[in-house]
Amino acid sequence: MLSLGRLSWEVRVSLAAAAVLGSMAISRSLGDYFAQQTLVKLFRVQFLLFANCLVSIGSRYIWKRTVSSLQTSCPLSCSGSRCFTAWKVTVSIFLLLAHSSFFTLLTLVSEEPHVFSMVSYTCLGMYIFLIFGLLVLGLLEHCQKLVPFGRVAPSHSRNVVKLLLVLVFTIACTVVGLHNARQPPLVKQVEIPVHKLPQSFHNLRMVLLADIHLGPTVGRTKLEMVVKMVNELNPDIIVIVGDLTDSQVVNLRKATEPLRLLTPKLGTYFVTGNHDYYSVDITNWFKHLQTLKIRPLHNEHVKIYSPSENKDWFCLAGVDDIEAEMLRYPGHGMDLKKALDGCSTNDAVVLLAHQPKAAKRALQSRPDISLILSGHTHAGQIFPLAIAAYFLNPYFEGLYKVGENSLVYVTPGTIYYGIPMRLGSRAEITEIIFKTG
Template sequence: MFIVVLGSVLAVMHLFLWLRLVRDTTRPGRVRWALTGSLVALALVLVAALMLPRVIGLADAGWFAWPGYLWFGLAAYLFLVLLVLEPLRFILRRRLDRKSSSATTDVSRRLFLARTGAAVAGVTSVALVGAGTLRALGPPDVLQVPVRLRGLDPALRGFRIAVVSDIHLGPLAGRAHTERLVTMINETTPDLVAVVGDVVDGTVDELGSAVSPLADLVSREGAFFVTGNHEYFVDDTLSWLRELERLGVQPLRNENTLIRRNGAVLNVAGVNDLAGERVDDGPDFDRALAARSPNAPTVLLAHQPVQVEQAAARGVDLQLSGHTHGGQMWPFHYVVRAVQPSLAGLSTVDGTQLYVTRGAGFWGPPMRIGAPPDITVLTLEREP
């Protein structure tokens, strides 16, 4: 169903682009055929970027994944800008039709109008995509966020949790991306590292080397991981869980652990992602929160913010999530916000605090527009 919907959307989008960028801006002849062929070729490269990596493997996917995904982003913004210009185009064409003195003049004026609109859409879209690509490929922001928790023991005041999510290693992001993130996290000197899902878009054989720098994470209480939906898009989720555990990143699979310091206790729990339900490995909040210390606050790692509803029903104090990418590309964040309780940042849902990181990577088009990537360091304080 996803493939059918995505294919339909892409077909409509490219048809509209052909109408406005090719048919309306050219006369019948070789130029129109050449531009049509170019648009079809770009569409095929995009389809290849979406479909072929799982068939031929990631090692051979880079040469078409980069142009395919860059065109995906550019095509999306061309479509949006042209759509915004559509009412103005309609009004101007009506006026030209009323003032036309001959068929030749009418065609020339229509071509001028269409080419002007295409130029405006092209310049605007290229500028947005260029800036967004630089932002996505650059270092993420490091955010410092204080969080007050009920019942936090004074011995744990100032406890620092580095939160990172949505690294999305795959055909466009590899080992260098992980190395930079690990260096940036270590520079924050965290007490604990929380990796809240969507680390990989491929198998252990393909991405094992790209993930291996996670072994260099340094924190007093260790690094912990929960699955995201993309961990269930690979053929063997268990292989990744074993690999991360080997690297020193402890998976929390519907389970919890106690952090102890100078007699103080902090509950740290994790639940599987909702996508795990398809393979009988979904979230189990009751199991994850069993045997926790009743007098200590609970921090829950859960990939999707929407899981906070069940967390709040069980008295969780703070949930750490990712998944949204902060929307990644404006204005698509409106769609994400419609299905998640929070897009990014700290909020409260039914008495449970929810922190959502925008993620440190990207999925699909390698660009961030209006949603810069981040690593967040949460500093725990006692609620007065």
């Protein structure tokens, strides 16, 4: 039998992360044995442990490349100098802040972001840029070793220069990312032909929002800006396609008040995203959203009647996020059959499904769906995360035609998640103009 002691540190941490992930799923099935509040606290602690297990692997790599390698190559007098000690302290504080960003979900979520939350999540963004820079540099070094005339003896000065290059890259990406995230969302108008849509809905205007992520770094002020921009568009209908929140109602009740000011003619509708389930408070969120005049679509549909006072209608349906199944969230999980019960193949159907994976699954079951609106990908939010987001999702950003008559639109998100940066992507408020198709 293989001893755990013989496994590398990275493998052991990965196994610990997998164990925590498994315990998260198991704990969701214990509702009959423990109070809901106890399970909420347990789940949030488990989530933080899981996230920090994964991040700790990268932190060890950063320490090796930015501290250990310098200490190995520099003279003994240098390794004991005040400058080098200060550098080790700086790296330690930076890594500590990056790890602590996840814990702000437990203690620092309120109406507006806390300064510590903004600083720690900024460090988390820098952490991603730094790891990417170090990995690329390491890859280039390995490639150089394969070329006989490109081999150069390692030296302390060369290590310092390489580290400085990575630090310049990290700081530049951070500055640009912070600047981009501070900009208002782009209002993007998209004309979409909806198959089987009655003529009376031609030029109907729908505003699509998603991935607002109220929580440690997004508060009331940003939401007020979004609501004002949406109301200026004077839409007929508004849909919020998941990930509205990263915390519980008790922490964000005041932050959500601007949503009460939305003024669409045909209503505002909401479906869950994976982060809404991570809050472990979805029942209270459903109740609270209804007080804000927002209708949750919990594996159900509504008939949207034409504003021209005739009997034309289309089916607006919404499904729970697919991760509710993995988390074993009681009474939740994507149920397309239930959501479309009453929507025939002769009707125009617009489906709200947070993840593009859910959109793909839905079209495999019901290829007659006219249009699916999704979010989740953030268009990667920051490079290099965009690489993973692109390959892990069947639809990444924008409008896709699937089959003969079905369309999928994926928004890059209305604000951002956690890290207050956008790099290689732009936050978006999507104004969809329905066309009869």
